[in-house]
Amino acid sequence: xxxxxxxxxxxxxxxxxxxxxxxxxxxxxxxxxxxxxxxxxxxxxxxxxxxxxxx
Numbered sequence: 001x002x003x004x005x006x007x008x009x010x011x012x013x014x015x016x017x018x019x020x021x022x023x024x025x026x027x028x029x030x031x032x033x034x035x036x037x038x039x040x041x042x043x044x045x046x047x048x049x050x051x052x053x054x055x
Contacts, residue, residue: 017041018049025050 017039024035025046032050036043047053 021046
């Protein structure tokens with residue numbers, strides 16, 4: 001039971017990190033690396049979240 005709780009907690013934490021990263025990407029004042037470090041996500045995942053990448 002505890003293991004299932006931990007898995008849900010980690011998934012929720014990851015989802016929250018993604019939402020924060022998306023918000024930071026919209027502001028456009030931080031690099032991918034800075035955002036990744038701030039929300040503890042891999043840089044590649046942050047880049048993949050960026051829907052407004054420069055052409």
